[in-house]
Amino acid sequence: MDHTDGLARAGTLSIHDHTVETPVFMPVGTAGSVKALPPDDLAALGASLVLANTYHLYLRPGAEIVRQAGGLHRFCGWNGAVLTDSGGYQVFSLQDLRKIDPDGVTFRSHLDGSEHRFTPESVVDIQCALGTDIAMVLDICTPYPVDHAVAAADLEVTLEWARRSRLHHESVASPKPALFGIVQGSVYPDLRRIGAQRLIEIGFDGYAIGGLSVGEPKEPMWEMTAVTTAELPKEKPRYLMGVGTPEDMISGIGLGIDMFDCVLPTRNGRNGTAFTSRGPLAVKAARYAADFSPLDSDCDCPVCHRYSRAYIRHLFNAGEIAAMMLTTRHNLHFYLSLVRRSRRAIAGGEWADFAGEFLERYRSGAAEET
């Protein structure tokens, strides 16, 4: 770690020829593109690490096309770093279309119904073919709510798959991605502890906390995060998967999380909700029709520099794609800026003050009052 401040950490991830400062927010680029924001625009916002989805890229365009292109970076024209998820989350979301066995999971494509199979080993191979920088192990993302017994059984499979993933990863020729393990265990502290300890025994380049932000209340979510991070080695990066709101990121950073991903800034951007320093703003609302102030008057992003709420509202009302583009840009800037400012606050030993001030202003709801 470069700096710590309480449990909060500021670190540097070096992966292949990429350097990623943490805490980091990873924009979600499911199919090799962050929605409504091509890679060069994403780079212009200062994003350093993007999340891509193994399941989606495996089905379309196919790992072989990406491999032929020279990997995801070349294929997508993206010069930053890439983390690919394992596809487990997507496959297990298919519900009726998938069948788990101890060796892996068989599923049908949501695109054409064709049958496919993921094993811990094949998922490592696919991510290697994609040329990712950070690969995730195949895991079972236990749904919420779930009995302790089911969560424990899922965890056992996840741990066995993690062992096999690591073993297979060791056999892959370099250059190869870093490999992260994923702690499961639902909302049961004992399972989370066991999950973390046994992954550490196997040994990974980083540790993710999975199976949270899947419908459980905030209290167990943060309890599980705290229980898990307490077990994790201080020198390895920690990734809280699928989290979250700006407030969630503050909470997560405060508990020692280094990495986040979430669709909120992009999805909400397309739906017309802007994140601002004074809380979310529903820019389509009629009250902004003649509001010529920027989305966030405290924001230094190119969108707030140039465009008004009235203009962006008009673009949404007129069904213009530019509305989604501009709000997505702003929202991602907001998220990326939040983690950058968090890092500076941690480095300066001012984390608690920064977090408190951010939350107070964010929760004031003043964005909607103008």
Added chain:
Amino acid sequence: MDHTDGLARAGTLSIHDHTVETPVFMPVGTAGSVKALPPDDLAALGASLVLANTYHLYLRPGAEIVRQAGGLHRFCGWNGAVLTDSGGYQVFSLQDLRKIDPDGVTFRSHLDGSEHRFTPESVVDIQCALGTDIAMVLDICTPYPVDHAVAAADLEVTLEWARRSRLHHESVASPKPALFGIVQGSVYPDLRRIGAQRLIEIGFDGYAIGGLSVGEPKEPMWEMTAVTTAELPKEKPRYLMGVGTPEDMISGIGLGIDMFDCVLPTRNGRNGTAFTSRGPLAVKAARYAADFSPLDSDCDCPVCHRYSRAYIRHLFNAGEIAAMMLTTRHNLHFYLSLVRRSRRAIAGGEWADFAGEFLERYRSGAAEET
């Protein structure tokens, strides 16, 4: 004119604080945004003059909102010049929803069915409220095919409205937009000549040729263009409305046209057709799945510099908005580059060679052969 080469012209339009070099292509920004390309991206492509639609902006967000914002440039965050059409074309396209009388036209909004009225004077006022740089007179865009008698009657109304527009424009306080007249007359040379001569008698800052590219064959379209430009004063800009393909722009420039607008580069960009130096390319086609070359290997645009046909095809297949954004950017670059290169060729006295070489390569269809 800065240069002429045969009938082809290279000029400079100075409007308010904007300088526009001609020949110029105006991207179409109907509702105050070029589709899938926000104003800052459009500026980055080197566009100097954009077309916005009076009818659309009048209905939504309303001229008053734009006026309150300080005009279209301020409202849209666009630093270049703006030409607004008169709304005539859109209103007359409404067919069952509009009724023409000698004084103006009453129509129902395509958005909510509400009743509105445009007169030559009100349309000048609306464009002044929008803060445009170049305003167009209200005209009757005669459909094709049409009898000589109907075309002549429409022309009479258009000319009377032009006279009233000019008179009203003179009464407007400065700063005010330049005002262009529009020559109608369908495919009848005598009407086109009369239309041009009488507009010249009234006196405008520039002259547009309207009512072409509305379904007539190419031959009368170019005959009418030639007949009309022969009448027009050499020192005033000439605008061929709604034209056209890259080949059309070459033809138009060769006949002394200075200004063009067309939805083709943007609409086709959203539909997956890229304009290239070797002809159009349907980038969604399966044959590009593993084609890692750029849309156009002779193109120096940021899209071709960074992204491959395979990637853009993948984005279209995955339904990613970025596909439309990237292909729109490329297509507009292609159009803007074509008029810039045309200008250089005219200035260098090499217009005929340039036009011939462009057309030979463009018509080769080689883009689809790789």
